[in-house]
Amino acid sequence: MRWGKYIIFLLLLLPCKMATATVPSAAQEEKEIDVKKIIFDHVKDSYEWHIATIGDNHVTIPLPIIVYSSRTGWEVFLSSVFHEQEEYKGFRISGSGVNEGKLVELDAEGNEQRPMLDLSLTKTVVSVFIISLMLIFVVLGVARWYKKRSPSDPAPRGFVGAMEMLIVMVVDNVIKPNVGKTYKKYTSYLLTVFFFIFFTNLMGLLPIFPGGANVTGNIAVSLALALCTFIAVNLFGNKEYYKEIFWPDVPVWLKLPVPLMPIIELVGVVVKPFALTIRLFANILAGHTALLAFVSIIFVTMAVNAYIGSTMTAVSVFFTIFMNVLEILVAFIQAFVFTMLSSVFIGLSQPEHRKAKH
Numbered sequence: 202m203r204w205g206k207y208i209i210f211l212l213l214l215l216p217c218k219m220a221t222a223t224v225p226s227a228a229q230e231e232k233e234i235d236v237k238k239i240i241f242d243h244v245k246d247s248y249e250w251h252i253a254t255i256g257d258n259h260v261t262i263p264l265p266i267i268v269y270s271s272r273t274g275w276e277v278f279l280s281s282v283f284h285e286q287e288e289y290k291g292f293r294i295s296g297s298g299v300n301e302g303k304l305v306e307l308d309a310e311g312n313e314q315r316p317m318l319d320l321s322l323t324k325t326v327v328s329v330f331i332i333s334l335m336l337i338f339v340v341l342g343v344a345r346w347y348k349k350r351s352p353s354d355p356a357p358r359g360f361v362g363a364m365e366m367l368i369v370m371v372v373d374n375v376i377k378p379n380v381g382k383t384y385k386k387y388t389s390y391l392l393t394v395f396f397f398i399f400f401t402n403l404m405g406l407l408p409i410f411p412g413g414a415n416v417t418g419n420i421a422v423s424l425a426l427a428l429c430t431f432i433a434v435n436l437f438g439n440k441e442y443y444k445e446i447f448w449p450d451v452p453v454w455l456k457l458p459v460p461l462m463p464i465i466e467l468v469g470v471v472v473k474p475f476a477l478t479i480r481l482f483a484n485i486l487a488g489h490t491a492l493l494a495f496v497s498i499i500f501v502t503m504a505v506n507a508y509i510g511s512t513m514t515a516v517s518v519f520f521t522i523f524m525n526v527l528e529i530l531v532a533f534i535q536a537f538v539f540t541m542l543s544s545v546f547i548g549l550s551q552p553e554h555r556k557a558k559h
Contacts, residue, residue: 402532438550
């Protein structure tokens with residue numbers, strides 16, 4: 202659970218913070234914790250995977266940087282080179298501006314600019330790979346269990362039973378009623394989306410590697426998932442779906458000479474993936490931010506007064522644990538809602554117009 206990560210974080214930093222209470226104010230100011238930096242460093246992507254901070258030492262896993270530069274062509278190196286030097290082969294991690302935290306290259310005048318192509322394996326990308334591999338092993342393992350059984354055998358228990366329960370629930374209560382009679386065509390995609398989001402959110406609750414990454418709280422990941430639904434809706438929509446967009450069943454004056462209703466329908470086509478993106482991204486990002494804010498209260502109040510800080514430590518730990526338990530529920534709800542809305546949108550792209558029988 203994610204609360205374990207923040208308690209470890211608390212235990213590592215609390216002694217340092219309490220020690221500063223006995224030193225002069227100037228030295229204390231130097232060791233003040235930047236709450237904004239802590240929160241943003243956790244929720245944003247990076248070119249390395251930070252494991253822990255022990256004293257002044259940072260335990261990190263360097264990740265490969267793969268870029269194509271207009272000056273030197275392809276360059277491949279580890280992000281750890283920036284620990285030894287600020288600049289490497291004309292590249293560096295920007296510390297300010299619109300490219301803050303991103304890899305940039307310097308032109309002849311020393312100005313920062315993004316490389317032509319950046320295929321680096323960032324923390325979010327590596328986490329997506331890990332979760333994808335984990336899903337493959339889980340699904341193949343469950344399939345292997347069923348392959349060795351016959352329909353007359355008792356129902357599975359344990360992990361396989363839990364997976365069966367989730368699959369049956371999503372198919373029978375979400376996909377089948379919302380998509381309609383063609384639901385089998387989309388079941389594989391919608392189940393993949395559900396379990397990817399659910400497993401990703403649960404992995405974000407783990408306090409140790411490979412957990413703790415803010416994957417679905419990254420708007421690029423949420424947008425990619427929403428675009429997959431957008432493609433499924435508009436690529437496989439039937440002719441009735443497109444008729445309702447470009448020639449809806451409304452009075453002619455709403456379609457000609459000004460295509461008012463078709464324009465509104467086209468706006469709706471674009472708004473659907475946007476709504477999916479913002480809903481998932483905002484909820485997960487807000488959860489990470491709120492948890493880190495609760496933990497940071499400890500260090501802010503400890504700097505003011507040790508007694509107030511001790512009281513607020515108990516309050517903060519209580520609310521942090523409560524929020525983490527709530528986040529487990531949110532992890533499931535966000536996967537469920539994304540899958541449900543995707544099913545609804547796909548179902549709306551498969552309308553059927555039946556003629557009345559006399």
